[in-house]
Amino acid sequence: MTEAYIFDAVRTPRGKGRKDGSLHEITPIQLATQQLEAIRDRTGIDTSFVDDVALGCVAPVGEQGSDIARVAAINAGYAETTAGFQVNRFCASGLEAVNIAAAKVMTGEADMAIGGGVESMSRVPMGSDGGAWPMDPSVAFHSYFVPQGISADLIATIYGHSRDDVDAYAVESQRRAKASWDANRFSKSIVPVKDVIGMNVLDHDEFMRPETSMQSLGALKPSFVDMGNFGFDNVAIQKYPEIEKINHVHHAGNSSGIVDGAAAVLVGSKEMGEKFGLTPRARIRSMASVGSEPTIMLTGPSFAAEKALKRAGMSKSDIDVWELNEAFASVVLRFMEALDIDHSDINVNGGAIAMGHPLGATGAMILGTVLDELERSGKSTALATLCIGAGMGTATIIERV
């Protein structure tokens, strides 16, 4: 089988996903288009050799609808032979898109492909696409649907994460993100977003709150108490009846931020690299997606990671750097416990609690982040993974070459 290599990885800075966010005026198709342009312009590839573009998008409706990946390729001026398709694996969509792009290279379906993602959460709000899962009574009852915040609090309840535990994790995420920005650690991947007259509208992750402290977080009220009282706590307990009550510990300060952004990763065969004079930055060692219990929903990453390790014939100790999307603090705390990972080896540059989680794009973003970190630190292997709605996990292992 052909090996799949990563030749480049780019991302937008993340804008606050609100009306006062810097990227609110930028359309999602522009966010995606500019990333594809950047890939082409930075590598100098002939886009007629890019067989496909896969873009993750979690609310593919409205201006994010109608196969935003194909339209972005057209819009970026790619060769008209470059196909495109949108991928929805909820929060792991961006990573899944890269995995599919890699799989296409591995199987010989494609010589080069781009995986990435886009989400303008300020313009197409989370949940805009509806769906049977939360809404259709027969499905919601059958699957014991609860919103993710309840799931995150359920994890904290079952595994005994206190409010202090999750807040401390969030404070550290903010500290790491600030330190990384101060040390210019993201500069390799960041492509500033431009407006229609070519002006930079955003060149840094604007969601961060480096002044965050235990004290400032302590003042925040837990976010999911009312929702829980309304009935969702009860639904969760029906699935986990050994619990007397849910301990609500998550709030805006220890959950991932709502932001706008896009990312893209160029994957191709060794021959393609040689053809365009590109140095492969890393090889994709293995990829895995897994379903897990949908009500607790967010414990999938450890299972996905184990599956990816097994497929790569690797063990935990073979991984130098871990990256897990910080959807909620308890998700990362549980992952570290489940795989016995030291905090110093995971999310070393901070994560979505500090910098935000543009749903469809995040997976591709954190893969780029962890690749930059390997190169910076001179380490070799990394595993990137994300928890996913409806109980799933997706993981990718990369190795520098």
Next chain:
Amino acid sequence: MTETIRYEVDADGIALLTIDLPDASMNVFNAQLIKDLDTCVDKVLADDAVKGAVITSGKPAFIAGADLNMLGAQAGSKQTPEQAFESAFGLNKLFRKLETGDKNRKILAKEGTKPFAAAVNGLALGGGFELVLACHYRVIADDPKMQLGFPEVQVGLLPGAGGTQRLPRIVGIQAAAGAVTTGKPYNAQIALGLGIANELAPAADVVDRAKAWVKKTSSAIAPWDKKGFKYPGGAGAMHPASVQTFVGANAMAQKQTQHNYPAVQAILSCFFEGGVVDFDTAIRIESKYFMKLLADPVAGNMIRSLFINKQAVEKGSLRPAGIERKKVKRLGMLGAGLMGAGVAYVSAKVGMDVVLLDRDAASAEKGKDYSRNLVKKGVERGKVSKEKGDALLERITTTSDYADLKDCDLIIEAVFEAEDIKKSVTEATEAVIGKDIVFASNTSTLPITGLAKNFTRPHQFIGIHFFSPVDKMPLVEIIMGEKTDDATLALALDYVSQIKKTPIVVNDSRGFYTSRCFGTYVQEGYSMVQEGVKPALIENAGKMAGMPVGPLAVGDEVALDLSYKVGMATRKALGDKYVVSPADGFVEKMVVDLERFGRKNGKGNYVYPTDGGRKYLWPGLGDHFPVADDQPTLDEVKTRFMVRQAVEAARCFEEGVLIDASSGDIGAIFGWGFAPFTGGPFSFIDTMGVAEFVAEADRLAQAYGARFTPPQMLRDMAEKGECFYAKGDTRGRIAKAA
């Protein structure tokens, strides 16, 4: 013109359809009425001289709903899906014909159809309300007692003749969901505000007003048959408000039903799925969900126990034949504690004079305060007028003098549960009352036959066992002593009927029926704690099995020290025959070593924070009864609760404590809250299958102890392939005489 509907056309060419079932006090939808309505609608549509029609009732109520006996017989029947759909869709089809004149969509939109107006003179429930909604115009009697609603959910069904489609199209999904998933009816004013009623009128005028509308209306069309119809508040998967409604309703419904009542989900599904399609498709979806529910054992069990059998006992099915009905005019109530005070209130409320006696005037007055408080609350909330409330209180006389009991025509004793006190009170009373006056005891623990020995006329001694709080709990358990005669039973039943409660009659036994079986639920919970099952799992499993509260919570309400005392007394009374339960050790440790009595001393299985915060399970349970590494599955815990109670109920049946299966089911549901969706323990056994139940009980006996061993009677039934409710038999199996 037809058997159930009078058909008259007036000079204006308006047909008046007066629904009036022969030999019935209420109109209900049965096969004949459906047939006759079909005939009349056809006639209206076919007759060119008829301009439109008004539908009303010849009885005080409009239509009280479907004939549940008819539906009960259909419930659980084996049909092919095609047959099931045909039978379920019939009424939908008829109402749709009335609404559209059977015209196709385009023609209807263009020319409309003959107008039908409902003249709703009295309550319209279930199918009756659905008929009202199918009419183009609705005049509702402006009567404070008016009820318009869909009680179907309370017997495990949904309104299956367009109710789940027309109501949300009129009032919006959120409002409709509230009404249809709870069964709570609308009054006339709310119906007007929501647009269900087009106008309100005095009951005597509803027909004239409806006719006046038909007269001025050349053609009519339902709003949902017009082009561009929009749901009030939105519908479907793409409307943000509708999305919020469904996400919220799904969670709330799961919280309330614990996944035990399929009707609630089916109703929401009808709203959801019916909300994105045209009306004709929507009612087909509704009929399919209706049949799905009717085929589920839950509906059949609920219809039988909660409706048919409950109504039967309330109408006197347990009353011995040939004894003249009597009315209690003056009740002598001995003991003004919580129970006595409650009994005094419910009795005075229905017009009885009550002599409320306690050992001193102050205690008796304190008992009357219970009524004063309830009356005060009722007046404040506008539920009772000040005059009626005052009159109620005036009927309660307090005293400490036994001589005041002399004119009473029934005595109920609810003094402290100690044999010597009972004896002296009984004797003091008998000395002053008439020589044929019945004496009833409200004991919940002491056998009636024993107490009857304190009375020189044991044939006129009986148990009337109330549940606390008396004004809220619907059941009364009547206990026959060995010598109690039929006339005494008849009087007790007449009294229960007067206070509008639901009676069951049982024979004497320790704990009778309800207390004895209810105790097994709590004790099983205690046994589990003793075994190391996680307390939260125990509590949640109890609730998820369908019980109103977890066993440890209810154990705290009953009070652990009381359980301990009753246990000690039982042990003493039974001597060698007493079977030790694993729960005994738990209760003894909690009461004797740890002084945790329950809510009453603020510490029991739960902790009761003094700052008014919510109670929570006492963490110390885990220290004194260590949690085991291996925890049982949720299903195993639920099964233990249900089977344990049902085995005890079956023993009561075998021993002749119960007289029939339906009393056992009613007593369980209304007495101690046995999971109503099951229809009661005997329906539960039938639904599981007697042979399967025996096998399961045997397995549990092997695993947890002989308390699960099924009685021989069940083995014999399983052997013969018998069950408690044979097809078509609603009363159920009759127990052998005690």
